[in-house]
Amino acid sequence: MSIALKLTDLSKSFAVGRRLFGGPVGHVHAVHPITLEVPQGETLGIVGESGCGKSTLARLLVGLIAPTTGSIEIDGAALDNANPAIFGKRIQYVFQDPISSLNPRKTIRQIMESPLKRLHGMGKAERDRRISEIFASVNLREEFLERYPHEFSGGQAQRIGIARALAAQASILILDEPVSALDVSVQAQVLNLLADLKAEFGLTYLFISHDLAVVEAVSDRIAVLYFGSVVELGPAEEVFRAPRHPYTKLLADSAPVVGRPLKAPEQKGTELPDPLNPPPGCAFAARCPRASDRCRAEVPRLEAAGGTTQVACFHPLT
Amino acid sequence: MSGFLKLLARNRLALAGGIVMALVVLLALVTPLLPLADPDVTNTGARFQPPFSEGALLGTDHLGRDLLSRLLWGTRLSLAVGFAAAIAAATIGAAVGIVSGFYGGRTDNLIMRGVDMLMAFPYILLALAIVAALGPGLLNALIAVAAVNVPFFARNIRGITVGLAHREFVDAARLSGLSNARIILSEILPNVIPVIVIAMSTTIGWMILETAGLSFLGLGSQPPQADLGSMLGEARSALITNPHTSVVPGLMILIIVMSINLLGDGVRDALDPRLKSGALSRPMAATRVDRRGPVPESAGQGLLEVQELQTQFHVKDRVYRAVGGVSLHVEPGECLGLIGESGSGKSVTALSVMGLVASPPGVITGGAVRYEGEDLIGAPYGRLRDMRGRNVAYIFQDPLATLHPLYRVGDQLIEAIRAHRPIGRREGQARALELLKSVRIPNPEKRLTDYPHELSGGMRQRIGIAMALANEPDVIIADEPTTALDVTVQAQILALLDDLRRERGLAIVFITHDFGVVAQLCDRVAVMYAGRIVEEGPTQAILERPLHPYTARLMACVPELGTGKRRLEAIPGLPPVVDRLPKGCAFAERCTRAQPDCRKGEIDLYRAGPRAVRCIHPEAPLQEAAE
Numbered sequence: 031m032s033i034a035l036k037l038t039d040l041s042k043s044f045a046v047g048r049r050l051f052g053g054p055v056g057h058v059h060a061v062h063p064i065t066l067e068v069p070q071g072e073t074l075g076i077v078g079e080s081g082c083g084k085s086t087l088a089r090l091l092v093g094l095i096a097p098t099t100g101s102i103e104i105d106g107a108a109l110d111n112a113n114p115a116i117f118g119k120r121i122q123y124v125f126q127d128p129i130s131s132l133n134p135r136k137t138i139r140q141i142m143e144s145p146l147k148r149l150h151g152m153g154k155a156e157r158d159r160r161i162s163e164i165f166a167s168v169n170l171r172e173e174f175l176e177r178y179p180h181e182f183s184g185g186q187a188q189r190i191g192i193a194r195a196l197a198a199q200a201s202i203l204i205l206d207e208p209v210s211a212l213d214v215s216v217q218a219q220v221l222n223l224l225a226d227l228k229a230e231f232g233l234t235y236l237f238i239s240h241d242l243a244v245v246e247a248v249s250d251r252i253a254v255l256y257f258g259s260v261v262e263l264g265p266a267e268e269v270f271r272a273p274r275h276p277y278t279k280l281l282a283d284s285a286p287v288v289g290r291p292l293k294a295p296e297q298k299g300t301e302l303p304d305p306l307n308p309p310p311g312c313a314f315a316a317r318c319p320r321a322s323d324r325c326r327a328e329v330p331r332l333e334a335a336g337g338t339t340q341v342a343c344f345h346p347l348t
Numbered sequence: 349m350s351g352f353l354k355l356l357a358r359n360r361l362a363l364a365g366g367i368v369m370a371l372v373v374l375l376a377l378v379t380p381l382l383p384l385a386d387p388d389v390t391n392t393g394a395r396f397q398p399p400f401s402e403g404a405l406l407g408t409d410h411l412g413r414d415l416l417s418r419l420l421w422g423t424r425l426s427l428a429v430g431f432a433a434a435i436a437a438a439t440i441g442a443a444v445g446i447v448s449g450f451y452g453g454r455t456d457n458l459i460m461r462g463v464d465m466l467m468a469f470p471y472i473l474l475a476l477a478i479v480a481a482l483g484p485g486l487l488n489a490l491i492a493v494a495a496v497n498v499p500f501f502a503r504n505i506r507g508i509t510v511g512l513a514h515r516e517f518v519d520a521a522r523l524s525g526l527s528n529a530r531i532i533l534s535e536i537l538p539n540v541i542p543v544i545v546i547a548m549s550t551t552i553g554w555m556i557l558e559t560a561g562l563s564f565l566g567l568g569s570q571p572p573q574a575d576l577g578s579m580l581g582e583a584r585s586a587l588i589t590n591p592h593t594s595v596v597p598g599l600m601i602l603i604i605v606m607s608i609n610l611l612g613d614g615v616r617d618a619l620d621p622r623l624k625s626g627a628l629s630r631p632m633a634a635t636r637v638d639r640r641g642p643v644p645e646s647a648g649q650g651l652l653e654v655q656e657l658q659t660q661f662h663v664k665d666r667v668y669r670a671v672g673g674v675s676l677h678v679e680p681g682e683c684l685g686l687i688g689e690s691g692s693g694k695s696v697t698a699l700s701v702m703g704l705v706a707s708p709p710g711v712i713t714g715g716a717v718r719y720e721g722e723d724l725i726g727a728p729y730g731r732l733r734d735m736r737g738r739n740v741a742y743i744f745q746d747p748l749a750t751l752h753p754l755y756r757v758g759d760q761l762i763e764a765i766r767a768h769r770p771i772g773r774r775e776g777q778a779r780a781l782e783l784l785k786s787v788r789i790p791n792p793e794k795r796l797t798d799y800p801h802e803l804s805g806g807m808r809q810r811i812g813i814a815m816a817l818a819n820e821p822d823v824i825i826a827d828e829p830t831t832a833l834d835v836t837v838q839a840q841i842l843a844l845l846d847d848l849r850r851e852r853g854l855a856i857v858f859i860t861h862d863f864g865v866v867a868q869l870c871d872r873v874a875v876m877y878a879g880r881i882v883e884e885g886p887t888q889a890i891l892e893r894p895l896h897p898y899t900a901r902l903m904a905c906v907p908e909l910g911t912g913k914r915r916l917e918a919i920p921g922l923p924p925v926v927d928r929l930p931k932g933c934a935f936a937e938r939c940t941r942a943q944p945d946c947r948k949g950e951i952d953l954y955r956a957g958p959r960a961v962r963c964i965h966p967e968a969p970l971q972e973a974a975e
Binding site: 114122134148194215217221290 | 524525530843891908917
């Protein structure tokens with residue numbers, strides 16, 4: 031299997047407290063260096079809680095922001111200057127809020143035409159043909175093309191968002207919480223559509239979500255993100271069933287599951303570490319029941335921990 | 349467009365202004381065709397003729413020129429200059445504002461500081477300085493008036509653009525390969541045009557006035573050319589002896605500016621989406637009640653009993669039946685789950701209990717809500733207010749939106765207590781501290797003096813719960829209290845709510861869309877679809893054996909942790925819109941078990957033992973399931 035997406039030491043830090051003269055007050059490391067390979071045709075799930083760097087990572091991957099360090103390779107070709115117009119042909123993005131990702135003053139046809147016109151330079155007749163094809167594959171009626179975004183329900187708007195991403199003919203789609211704004215019954219429709227499209231066009235997905243059950247249901251592998259770093263990476267059926275990292279275990283124990291009695295897995299009112307002043311060692315050490323002195327002094331690297339799972343922890347669970 | 353014109357015409361003053369303005373513009377347009385005397389030909393023999401004299405309808409001025417002719421030509425010129433200045437100011441200002449707001453950072457800083465410098469000069473002084481530099485003349489006056497108005501547009505438009513530039517559709521356009529210039533033209537501009545129009549409609553009258561002002565000072569139009577300002581200026585010396593020479597242009601200025609301002613206000617109101625949706629009309633303190641038909645008798649069930657509740661939204665000529673006859677009850681120490689998708693009416697049911705549905709457009713049209721047997725629908729506002737928070741308290745989804753951002757959380761807690769009990773500051777402080785401890789906030793002494801933004805989402809929701817507990821209510825209605833929270837925090841909050849109801853015997857109505865949460869927290873559950881309860885019963889029984897096809901299908905849609913990668917069940921189609929509910933079962937369209945009799949007529953909620961289902965072809969026989 032060929033490698034569709036390869037990240038080498040990709041990181042992003044933002045300067046905060048910009049002053050008129052002199053440098054910024056400090057830096058926030060939103061994404062710590064990440065090295066990752068995603069094979070062609072895989073769905074890689076990325077889970078994490080708010081503030082863990084999921085969205086920054088997604089925006090890095092599509093070239094909306096420039097990385098601080100590291101590089102992105104797609105199908106073996108490096109893309110190093112952040113330019114959405116170049117990234118757009120290879121990697122596309124499906125947004126969380128389907129309605130606000132569509133310009134309220136454009137018809138669906140105008141929205142669908144821009145990637146065809148700008149990225150591929152297609153003529154009018156060819157564009158129309160392509161739009162018909164795409165609309166057929168996402169089960170939308172062509173009469174929708176002349177309408178405006180506010181006339182659609184969330185589920186329909188998300189199909190339009192997916193159709194737009196498909197129009198760019200990119201082989202990799204970044205799905206950033208694509209169903210979290212949708213109702214449960216509609217959520218399943220969209221997830222199944224995504225699975226069908228993947229099979230039909232041989233796509234590779236990066237599926238970002240905070241909903242563990244959804245991620246588990248759609249992914250081949252799952253990466254767990256905490257405080258800007260991947261703390262665990264492994265096959266979907268393994269990660270939550272047999273978590274290796276204490277944080278993954280905390281996540282899995284916190285998810286409401288039918289038939290499991292209610293208990294708070296973590297009684298301490300602990301909060302995320304301060305991003306401006308990160309702890310010297312493992313970011314999770316303060317919340318971790320297994321933390322030792324080494325954890326508080328040294329940052330663990332992501333390493334193979336038996337089988338196919340990789341974990342960034344000095345004292346992984348077995 | 350026709351909708352906009354209709355909205356505009358509904359505003360009587362704006363309509364009047366529009367008609368007057370249209371007449372003035374029409375008159376100005378046809379001036380060259382009218383049989384008028386030459387406005388600039390002097391006839392010193394016929395100076396200061398009064399109005400209605402032979403050959404001069406409005407009289408003549410100090411040089412014997414025909415006033416009517418000068419008035420019409422002058423109006424024509426004033427309007428043209430005013431409009432031109434407004435368009436120039438709007439175009440330049442909008443361009444500056446969009447560029448500054450879109451690029452942000454240094455560009456923004458440089459441009460906006462420049463604009464600030466322009467604004468630091470007194471208005472008329474700046475205009476005078478520009479004209480003084482360029483020399484007098486109508487064109488230079490136009491430039492001056494446009495220049496002093498540019499900052500107003502630039503700042504306005506920049507503010508709007510900053511908000512738009514970070515919207516997701518702009519990112520989407522970037523990914524579609526659009527360049528920055530194209531994004532500005534095709535994504536940003538169409539969205540700021542309404543704001544430009546609004547800003548223009550409210551300033552154009554002012555600009556006409558300013559141009560007239562400059563002409564009045566002799567810096568605008570030069571003799572013998574007439575505009576309204578210069579006519580006034582020339583007539584000034586004869587103000588006492590021949591007042592008609594100044595009254596005539598003065599009246600015209602008044603008419604123009606008044607009509608433009610009235611029209612402009614109307615345009616603003618009709619275009620502003622916030623005003624259209626009625627955001628500025630203050631909702632009533634309690635939901636309007638318009639009960640037709642008999643009030644149901646109390647069945648004496650539960651601490652809080654909702655009976656056949658109907659709540660509707662009346663928007664224009666449409667009636668949305670958000671809640672179409674909901675009955676439920678909750679006992680002390682019990683947790684009732686109310687589950688449903690968006691638009692199913694679960695939140696409106698909850699808000700109707702204490703009359704918190706915004707009116708207009710909300711109206712409670714039937715049923716009863718009984719608290720210890722007392723009917724609260726139609727209760728006087730004083731009674732409702734007395735009960736809100738003290739007997740029935742709410743916890744909402746987004747604690748950031750429900751806490752006041754400018755007050756310390758401790759003060760907000762004390763305020764909540766004081767709404768019902770007159771207590772001193774020291775006592776209030778102690779009670780607030782106690783409340784924070786009871787919701788297990790670490791380091792509560794310090795947290796009392798924090799502002800809401802200094803707390804994490806989980807901590808804020810704890811404050812929300814503490815506030816709901818402040819007056820020791822018997823019933824808590826929690827509307828999706830954990831939906832906005834991370835899963836680790838959600839588990840903590842759910843555990844806290846569970847402990848509280850066991851310790852204090854609280855009755856909780858827990859509204860959610862998540863079966864996992866319901867399963868862990870609730871004793872009984874009611875499933876809502878299209879404004880009605882379709883199934884009710886003990887949580888365990890429903891999860892094991894759902895009776896209504898909707899419940900069964902909905903449960904199948906929910907992915908469950910620990911079952912690996914798989915294809916999910918989906919329910920095809922969408923829930924019906926509640927202003928066009930189908931006859932019979934609302935779910936029939938999407939149901940695989942639907943028979944022709946499902947669509948015939950009203951389907952009752954059949955009860956057997958603890959279970960109830962609104963279906964005539966349930967997944968399993970009701971009697972059997974109830975045993």
